[in-house]
Amino acid sequence: MQVIKSIDALRAALKPLARQGKTIGLVPTMGALHDGHGALIKESVKDCDVTVVSVFLNPIQFGKNEDLDKYPKRLEADAKLAESIGADFVFAPSVAEMYPEGDPLTLVRDEALECMYCGAYRPGHFRGVLTVVSKLFLISGADHAYFGEKDYQQVFLIERMVRDLNFDIKIHRVKIVREASGLALSSRNEYLNELERKQALSISEGLKTAKDLFEKGERRVALLRDCVIKSILANRGQVQYVEVVNQKDLQKFAGALPADAKVVILVAAFFGKTRLIDNIELN
Ligand code: AMP
Numbered sequence: 001m002q003v004i005k006s007i008d009a010l011r012a013a014l015k016p017l018a019r020q021g022k023t024i025g026l027v028p029t030m031g032a033l034h035d036g037h038g039a040l041i042k043e044s045v046k047d048c049d050v051t052v053v054s055v056f057l058n059p060i061q062f063g064k065n066e067d068l069d070k071y072p073k074r075l076e077a078d079a080k081l082a083e084s085i086g087a088d089f090v091f092a093p094s095v096a097e098m099y100p101e102g103d104p105l106t107l108v109r110d111e112a113l114e115c116m117y118c119g120a121y122r123p124g125h126f127r128g129v130l131t132v133v134s135k136l137f138l139i140s141g142a143d144h145a146y147f148g149e150k151d152y153q154q155v156f157l158i159e160r161m162v163r164d165l166n167f168d169i170k171i172h173r174v175k176i177v178r179e180a181s182g183l184a185l186s187s188r189n190e191y192l193n194e195l196e197r198k199q200a201l202s203i204s205e206g207l208k209t210a211k212d213l214f215e216k217g218e219r220r221v222a223l224l225r226d227c228v229i230k231s232i233l234a235n236r237g238q239v240q241y242v243e244v245v246n247q248k249d250l251q252k253f254a255g256a257l258p259a260d261a262k263v264v265i266l267v268a269a270f271f272g273k274t275r276l277i278d279n280i281e282l283n
Contacts, residue, residue, distance in 0.1 A: 002088070225265070
């Protein structure tokens with residue numbers, strides 16, 4: 001496996017492989033890899049001839065007061081993990097390599113969630129994500145790209161972007177990987193102290209309770225939402241949002257769910273200073 005830091009070198013490595021008819025899979029990450037990322041890499045290795053894992057902490061998707069500076073960085077360990085799963089390349093460009101002229105003047109902006117859910121609380125976040133993902137698609141020329149449902153809004157927006165802008169790439173969704181406790185794996189879990197980590201279980205527990213209620217026939221949106229909120233509040237979490245939305249367009253449901261509803265509950269909450277997101281589908 002090769003670690004490549006320049007765009008030209010990655011293109012020089014991948015273009016001949018593509019010309020030979022090899023399929024290229026891309027797994028975009030911000031590093032500090034864990035088994036959630038591992039699941040994406042595994043899927044790519046299974047489907048594609050060549051797997052590229054990008055490790056890039058993208059500054060333009062972070063707000064001024066967010067955790068860009070303290071985000072965990074460990075490229076060597078990331079490369080080892082990626083290699084152990086069968087990745088062929090780790091692409092780890094510097095910020096100067098990706099944005100040589102400073103902040104880009106051309107951005108890919110979504111109109112769907114700019115002011116909703118994470119979009120409302122992290123202005124400019126999705127725009128930063130879609131811009132860097134577009135760059136990675138164009139740089140790698142990948143045929144397939146893998147995204148986790150942990151970031152449900154993100155994968156929704158990327159699928160839509162690919163359709164809207166005719167990127168010639170197939171997007172694959174990978175289910176959320178959780179600890180045995182239920183906590184969704186996240187690089188940000190490393191910020192949690194022991195107590196916060198226990199309290200943070202209230203997110204997945206609340207979501208599980210909502211799913212159980214739904215499976216028993218509960219269709220009142222307020223009730224499903226409230227059981228998640230109560231679980232988090234009872235464990236000293238601060239709820240940013242909990243919303244019961246349609247899987248198809250991520251629009252909110254109100255009142256009672258229609259009989260054929262395909263639902264996902266989206267959550268963002270703070271434990272101490274750490275902001276966590278999670279979700280669960282109800283089918
Ligand atoms: P990140 O490095 O946090 O930007 O994540 C890179 C990719 O890994 C994104 O597509 C995430 O959705 C995915 N991912 C992160 N955590 C998990 C998880 N626990 N389960 C599945 N996918 C995940």
